[in-house]
Amino acid sequence: MIKISFFLVLLIFSLYSKELVVIGDKNFPRSSLSRSEIRAIFLDKKRFIEKEKILVMNYKVNHPLRLCFEKNILEKTERSLERYWRKAYYQGKRPPKIVSSINMLFLYFDSVHPAIGYSDFNNTINQDVVILYRVECII
Amino acid sequence: MYTKTYYMVLISSCFLFANEYGGYGWNIANSSLNIGGYLDMTYDQDREDKFLFNDIAMLFSATKNRFDLLGEVELSHISLDGKRDRSSDVDLNIERLQLGYALSDKLTINIGRFNSDIGYWNQAPIPILQDTTTQPHIISNLFPKATTGLLFRENINENNSFSITLQDNKDIGHQDNSMKINRHFGMAYHGIKDDLSWRFSVGRYRDSRDMIASYYIGIGSEYDIEDFSIQAEFFTQNSKKRDDKPYSGYFQSTWHFKESQDGVIRFESYDDNAIDIKEQIYLFGYAYRPTNNIAFKAEYIYYSKQPLSRYVYSLSVLF
Numbered sequence: 097m098i099k100i101s102f103f104l105v106l107l108i109f110s111l112y113s114k115e116l117v118v119i120g121d122k123n124f125p126r127s128s129l130s131r132s133e134i135r136a137i138f139l140d141k142k143r144f145i146e147k148e149k150i151l152v153m154n155y156k157v158n159h160p161l162r163l164c165f166e167k168n169i170l171e172k173t174e175r176s177l178e179r180y181w182r183k184a185y186y187q188g189k190r191p192p193k194i195v196s197s198i199n200m201l202f203l204y205f206d207s208v209h210p211a212i213g214y215s216d217f218n219n220t221i222n223q224d225v226v227i228l229y230r231v232e233c234i235i
Numbered sequence: 236m237y238t239k240t241y242y243m244v245l246i247s248s249c250f251l252f253a254n255e256y257g258g259y260g261w262n263i264a265n266s267s268l269n270i271g272g273y274l275d276m277t278y279d280q281d282r283e284d285k286f287l288f289n290d291i292a293m294l295f296s297a298t299k300n301r302f303d304l305l306g307e308v309e310l311s312h313i314s315l316d317g318k319r320d321r322s323s324d325v326d327l328n329i330e331r332l333q334l335g336y337a338l339s340d341k342l343t344i345n346i347g348r349f350n351s352d353i354g355y356w357n358q359a360p361i362p363i364l365q366d367t368t369t370q371p372h373i374i375s376n377l378f379p380k381a382t383t384g385l386l387f388r389e390n391i392n393e394n395n396s397f398s399i400t401l402q403d404n405k406d407i408g409h410q411d412n413s414m415k416i417n418r419h420f421g422m423a424y425h426g427i428k429d430d431l432s433w434r435f436s437v438g439r440y441r442d443s444r445d446m447i448a449s450y451y452i453g454i455g456s457e458y459d460i461e462d463f464s465i466q467a468e469f470f471t472q473n474s475k476k477r478d479d480k481p482y483s484g485y486f487q488s489t490w491h492f493k494e495s496q497d498g499v500i501r502f503e504s505y506d507d508n509a510i511d512i513k514e515q516i517y518l519f520g521y522a523y524r525p526t527n528n529i530a531f532k533a534e535y536i537y538y539s540k541q542p543l544s545r546y547v548y549s550l551s552v553l554f
Contacts, residue, residue, distance in 0.1 A: 191255065
């Protein structure tokens with residue numbers, strides 16, 4: 097009975113777990129970023145990398161990838177993000193550009209450099225992007 | 236005339252809440268310009284005009300390559316009959332007007348009038364961004380709330396930053412209360428480690444009326460988790476004018492006990508030689524945020540010495 101339960105838990109975990117990857121355009125000036133650097137970029141605390149301004153892209157509120165990103169990379173809840181961006185707006189900071197789909201993210205990657213966003217790993221196969229950071233997320 | 240306009244702004248702005256975090260204001264098409272604002276309406280038992288539009292402000296910002304522009308223009312203390320401080324003249328104040336330039340990936344310079352980079356509260360000194368309507372004594376009493384000059388900020392890394400503030404000229408705006416300065420030199424350090432952060436500030440400013448200098452030094456810390464936060468700041472100020480403030484500090488805790496609802500307590504203590512009093516203040520407050528851009532707040536403030544104990548209520552909107 098215990099073995100069956102354990103097997104079921106593993107099965108559910110494998111079905112619902114995804115690898116989220118933070119990605120940059122093919123000419124992104126760095127080959128990897130730390131989690132704190134990514135947090136700083138997506139919270140508009142760091143705007144430049146290697147002297148170039150970064151285009152930062154995010155998905156709409158409640159997008160499954162965004163929920164995973166906010167929980168596992170930004171490590172912030174909806175309420176703390178609301179509080180953060182209220183103050184940030186007053187200080188002249190702006191949230192990332194919203195893209196409606198992963199395809200749109202890749203379109204921006206073709207035309208703007210340096211640009212950064214995130215996706216689930218499977219969608220980046222055969223795409224000309226730089227994987228900057230990986231994190232496992234359970235939806 | 237003005238009153239109707241204010242009410243229209245108040246009512247219409249309440250519906251301008253954004254689904255997207257930080258998506259406030261209007262982005263002007265084909266430009267990087269964003270225009271928004273905020274307003275606060277308060278009921279304070281202690282004032283002659285109990286109902287006041289405390290602040291009505293316009294915020295604007297723009298960014299282009301390495302440049303950033305940020306402005307805040309404000310009308311304040313307007314009574315319900317549309318008059319400002321019992322005068323019929325409408326007075327606009329430049330709260331902030333600053334142009335920033337990124338000198339490198341880590342170093343930025345700002346020129347203009349900006350909120351002094353001192354302490355926690357002064358980074359966001361408007362009611363909609365705070366959990367209480369009233370401000371602690373350190374604001375406007377211990378150090379200049381705003382500076383007209385230069386601000387250099389270096390982000391040492393993602394979690395540590397350092398800034399230098401310089402002013403040696405007239406102020407282009409109005410300072411709150413009695414602080415009018417024409418010189419200011421300040422240094423500040425800010426560090427973050429997970430949910431804990433801390434700030435250290437030190438500086439010197441000169442009063443433009445008597446040209447006497449004052450010095451201040453302060454520390455602060457904040458612990459902020461999902462349902463609970465604590466913020467504390469402690470400053471001391473020294474002056475040759477015999478109006479120094481040997482100490483002024485507060486401890487404030489906010490408990491997010493229910494969806495959209497917060498309970499707040501604040502304990503404050505100061506020794507102010509300008510008014511020759513050692514005061515202790517206790518605050519008990521409640522805040523309700525039905526949407527991310529509106530806050531209703533109620534608080535009771537108890538003063539141990541001065542006859543200023545009272546209830547204060549407010550409605551504030553960010554748009």
